[in-house]
Amino acid sequence: MQNSKLLDIKNLSISFSSEGIESEIIHNISYELQPNEILGIVGESGSGKSVSSLAILGLLPKRISKITQGTITFNQQNLTSLSSKQFQSIRGNEIAMIFQEPMSSLNPSMTCGNQVLEILLQHTSLSKAEAKAETLSLFEKVKLPLPKRVYSAYPHEISGGQKQRVMIAMAIACKPKILIADEPTTALDVTVQKDIITLLKQLQLEEQMSIIFISHDLSLVSEIADRIMVMYKGAIVEQGDVTQIFKSPKHIYTKALINSRPSMDSRLKQLPTIDDFMNNTSNSEIITSEKRSQTQKQIYAQKPLLEVINVEKEFISKSGWFSKPQTFKAVNNVSFKLYKGETLGLVGESGCGKSTLSNAILLLNKATSGSIMYQGVDITKLSKSDIRKLRKDIQIIFQDPYASLNPRLTVGKAIMEPMKVHNIGTSDTERKSKVLDLLLKVGLDESYFNRYPHEFSGGQRQRIGIARAIALEPQLIICDESVSALDISVQAQVLNLLNELKTNFGFTYIFISHDLAVVKYMSDQLIVMNKGRIEEQDDADNIYNNPKQPYTKKLIHAIPKGL
Amino acid sequence: MSNTKGSLTQLALQKFKKNFWGVLSFWLIVAIGFLALFAYAIAPDNSQNANQMHLSIHSQRPGFEVQMLYLPSGIETQQNGFSRVFFGNANADIEIPISSYSIDKEVLTYTEYASDGLIGVEKTIDLNRFPNKDHSAFIKKKTFLFGTDKYGRDLLSRILIGSRISFSIGFIAVFISLVIGICMGSIAGYYGGKVDAIIMWIINVTWSIPTLLLVIAITLALGKGFWQVFIAVGLTMWVEVARVVRGQIISAKEMQYVTAARALGFNDYRIITKHILPNIMAPIIVISAANFAAAILIESGLSFLGIGAQPPMASWGAMIKDHYNYIILGKPYLALIPGVCIMILVMAFMLIGNALRDALDVKS
Numbered sequence: 064m065q066n067s068k069l070l071d072i073k074n075l076s077i078s079f080s081s082e083g084i085e086s087e088i089i090h091n092i093s094y095e096l097q098p099n100e101i102l103g104i105v106g107e108s109g110s111g112k113s114v115s116s117l118a119i120l121g122l123l124p125k126r127i128s129k130i131t132q133g134t135i136t137f138n139q140q141n142l143t144s145l146s147s148k149q150f151q152s153i154r155g156n157e158i159a160m161i162f163q164e165p166m167s168s169l170n171p172s173m174t175c176g177n178q179v180l181e182i183l184l185q186h187t188s189l190s191k192a193e194a195k196a197e198t199l200s201l202f203e204k205v206k207l208p209l210p211k212r213v214y215s216a217y218p219h220e221i222s223g224g225q226k227q228r229v230m231i232a233m234a235i236a237c238k239p240k241i242l243i244a245d246e247p248t249t250a251l252d253v254t255v256q257k258d259i260i261t262l263l264k265q266l267q268l269e270e271q272m273s274i275i276f277i278s279h280d281l282s283l284v285s286e287i288a289d290r291i292m293v294m295y296k297g298a299i300v301e302q303g304d305v306t307q308i309f310k311s312p313k314h315i316y317t318k319a320l321i322n323s324r325p326s327m328d329s330r331l332k333q334l335p336t337i338d339d340f341m342n343n344t345s346n347s348e349i350i351t352s353e354k355r356s357q358t359q360k361q362i363y364a365q366k367p368l369l370e371v372i373n374v375e376k377e378f379i380s381k382s383g384w385f386s387k388p389q390t391f392k393a394v395n396n397v398s399f400k401l402y403k404g405e406t407l408g409l410v411g412e413s414g415c416g417k418s419t420l421s422n423a424i425l426l427l428n429k430a431t432s433g434s435i436m437y438q439g440v441d442i443t444k445l446s447k448s449d450i451r452k453l454r455k456d457i458q459i460i461f462q463d464p465y466a467s468l469n470p471r472l473t474v475g476k477a478i479m480e481p482m483k484v485h486n487i488g489t490s491d492t493e494r495k496s497k498v499l500d501l502l503l504k505v506g507l508d509e510s511y512f513n514r515y516p517h518e519f520s521g522g523q524r525q526r527i528g529i530a531r532a533i534a535l536e537p538q539l540i541i542c543d544e545s546v547s548a549l550d551i552s553v554q555a556q557v558l559n560l561l562n563e564l565k566t567n568f569g570f571t572y573i574f575i576s577h578d579l580a581v582v583k584y585m586s587d588q589l590i591v592m593n594k595g596r597i598e599e600q601d602d603a604d605n606i607y608n609n610p611k612q613p614y615t616k617k618l619i620h621a622i623p624k625g626l
Numbered sequence: 627m628s629n630t631k632g633s634l635t636q637l638a639l640q641k642f643k644k645n646f647w648g649v650l651s652f653w654l655i656v657a658i659g660f661l662a663l664f665a666y667a668i669a670p671d672n673s674q675n676a677n678q679m680h681l682s683i684h685s686q687r688p689g690f691e692v693q694m695l696y697l698p699s700g701i702e703t704q705q706n707g708f709s710r711v712f713f714g715n716a717n718a719d720i721e722i723p724i725s726s727y728s729i730d731k732e733v734l735t736y737t738e739y740a741s742d743g744l745i746g747v748e749k750t751i752d753l754n755r756f757p758n759k760d761h762s763a764f765i766k767k768k769t770f771l772f773g774t775d776k777y778g779r780d781l782l783s784r785i786l787i788g789s790r791i792s793f794s795i796g797f798i799a800v801f802i803s804l805v806i807g808i809c810m811g812s813i814a815g816y817y818g819g820k821v822d823a824i825i826m827w828i829i830n831v832t833w834s835i836p837t838l839l840l841v842i843a844i845t846l847a848l849g850k851g852f853w854q855v856f857i858a859v860g861l862t863m864w865v866e867v868a869r870v871v872r873g874q875i876i877s878a879k880e881m882q883y884v885t886a887a888r889a890l891g892f893n894d895y896r897i898i899t900k901h902i903l904p905n906i907m908a909p910i911i912v913i914s915a916a917n918f919a920a921a922i923l924i925e926s927g928l929s930f931l932g933i934g935a936q937p938p939m940a941s942w943g944a945m946i947k948d949h950y951n952y953i954i955l956g957k958p959y960l961a962l963i964p965g966v967c968i969m970i971l972v973m974a975f976m977l978i979g980n981a982l983r984d985a986l987d988v989k990s
């Protein structure tokens with residue numbers, strides 16, 4: 064049975080060097096892939112899951128990385144000692160890869176058909192006409208609607224999900240033995256993700272190939288994989304059968320990974336983090352629905368803090384000088400009320416208008432029509448200087464914690480600057496002590512004051528973003544996909560922090576996310592948006608338990624639930 | 627007392643220090659700057675504009691030696707030491723190249739130097755012209771390291787003093803171009819729409835005029851002279867800066883930290899100066915280095931055409947113009963030396979620009 068292994072990786076270590084300092088990224092990993100099997104690799108960012116799979120294809124950046132020891136055996140060939148010329152016949156032909164970003168993996172100046180055709184012509188001896196027929200049949204196989212249209216379409220003319228399908232068609236064009244899928248659905252919406260997963264499963268059965276499926280999402284991997292391997296800090300902490308990993312994880316890290324994600328069924332008071340598992344201090348207190356409805360009753364007895372009435376936002380897309388400008392309603396007739404102390408969840412797929420709506424509330428991008436009443440005043444009609452005063456009250460926490468911090472300002476200065484502009488605190492020393500206080504409150508310490516954003520990890524940066532937002536002592540905070548870019552364990556920490564701050568300071572949140580599980584955990588009321596309209600609006604638990612609209616049902620159905 | 631160890635600027639500086647050509651160019655530029663500043667203190671001929679002419683020894687090769695008789699001018703001036711060091715001696719001694727001399731009683735008889743085997747005129751001078759009738763301190767051997775130009779002036783001194791023009795045109799023109807370019811570029815890029823359209827029109831129109839033609843037009847309007855050239859070159863170079871700044875600001879404007887700054891209620895001026903400009907400094911610095919080099923070349927070109935610095939002021943371009951026809955007469959060094967100087971200075975700025983571009987690229 065020894066020869067049945069398709070791919071055998073033994074004691075592989077990989078080092079990266081920067082400025083002469085060599086550091087080992089992958090520590091002595093060994094795993095194998097059987098024919099006709101889907102292996103899932105799970106790990107957080109920086110765990111080395113992508114690097115180890117790039118090594119299989121010989122795609123590591125040559126000058127800065129080095130395989131220090133170990134072998135990768137494929138078909139009795141040691142891949143670590145192949146020349147780049149020999150690799151070319153393996154890449155795409157025997158081992159193929161699909162990447163995370165379908166947008167940047169396709170060449171924008173070539174039609175989709177030609178890009179697949181090119182691969183067929185290079186690796187097979189098909190004639191041009193045969194290759195074209197083969198391409199069309201591939202497109203049919205990956206279930207692209209209207210394969211002929213996609214064949215002659217440029218990448219920007221088709222949707223993200225369709226692009227990923229084209230990528231898959233490219234990858235399976237030469238009937239590879241192994242398909243490596245590196246986070247193939249992370250950039251896609253949940254409903255599209257569901258389709259792609261089903262497609263991959265089906266293709267695997269049809270083509271009898273093996274798939275290495277890499278993802279950070281354990282429940283997603285558990286839906287597709289036969290076997291799972293969990294990686295943490297460049298080492299394999301656990302590998303085994305799906306049910307075994309999921310039902311009875313052995314390693315603490317795997318346990319934490321499974322439990323850090325908000326559960327869809329019960330509502331924990333505090334999400335367990337990795338540290339909690341390490342120290343065995345997880346708090347399993349559950350907020351019961353009675354307690355929840357009690358606090359909600361109090362909240363809804365007040366006057367609304369923010370009232371959004373029939374807000375619309377139109378974008379004009381000019382098609383030409385003489386043709387009539389076409390308009391597109393990103394937000395269409397949206398109304399809701401928000402009460403002090405409440406967390407309003409806003410969920411929807413990309414392009415549904417949730418960010419446009421938040422920008423309209425923040426007055427960053429003014430609404431075309433409708434009114435937004437904040438404490439009884441219509442803020443869409445305020446003057447420029449009044450808007451600037453209002454900014455103090457409504458704050459935002461962004462999705463990308465790195466992009467939202469000015470890379471040239473120290474953390475301390477970045478938090479102090481808005482305080483100075485809005486005249487909070489009388490002197491710089493007073494402000495500084497306030498900032499240090501804030502840093503402690505968001506779980507950072509005083510030594511961070513003079514450091515720059517690039518010295519921090521994603522979770523720490525998001526804490527800085529939160530500290531900056533609450534420095535202005537706002538009433539309302541909009542969290543625009545604030546935890547989407549974070550790893551699951553860090554996500555749990557940030558969600559806990561947000562809830563803690565809410566109880567301490569009495570903030571009101573609008574919590575925007577595409578992740579229904581996270582939104583449901585956080586919010587009291589839930590709004591489901593689709594194509595600029597509100598599909599459904601109700602209590603979060605109600606929506607989840609008995610969705611009324613078909614779209615909501617589809618959305619809930621598409622969430623990977625694991626086993 | 628803030629700890630700046632991790633700042634991006636600091637990182638860039640560390641990276642720059644590792645670039646051999648960048649560091650070499652930097653020190654070369656510092657050295658040339660030092661030479662330009664103390665040109666009169668260093669130059670063998672410290673008369674104003676290094677304008678001491680000896681027609682009898684014109685266009686001699688580098689390393690040429692001759693006996694020189696110095697006659698004190700005997701005119702008292704009120705020039706102070708500071709001005710003498712930085713702006714040259716207004717009242718230099720009279721210098722006469724001689725081939726031989728003899729003393730007879732109270733009279734010094736000397737033969738003037740003449741090249742090509744001719745015999746110079748014999749002249750006499752009263753020893754009373756010299757203090758204490760001691761002539762020995764006033765007859766010295768003089769070496770012209772770079773030779774002499776077509777008026778018999780010391781080429782080395784002219785080169786040293788000429789570096790001032792090349793150097794200062796770089797600074798002043800780049801300064802003017804930065805002030806106008808950054809203002810126009812940031813307004814166009816940040817506000818967009820009609821303002822952008824108008825500024826882009828101005829930029830495109832300015833750009834479509836050939837640089838030399840525009841400079842000639844501006845010098846004609848403002849008058850001839852090196853100050854006018856400085857301003858004119860600056861006024862032509864801002865377009866490139868403005869275009870770069872505009873493009874950078876348009877992309878930086880989309881960055882989330884700018885949206886964050888708007889959400890925090892900062893005003894536009896603060897956002898542009900504190901949040902956008904520091905982040906787009908890298909391409910501005912790089913284009914400034916390239917502009918520095920371009921300005922030096924344009925000035926040389928203008929001086930060559932006779933529109934730049936006016937005689938007797940020394941300028942490298944003008945020195946090439948004076949001597950380019952000697953190239954075929956077997957004395958190419960007269961034009962080559964200033965040409966090589968221009969090349970070295972421009973090259974240094976280009977290399978420093980390249981090194982800075984690499985160093986400021988934080989991504990790699």
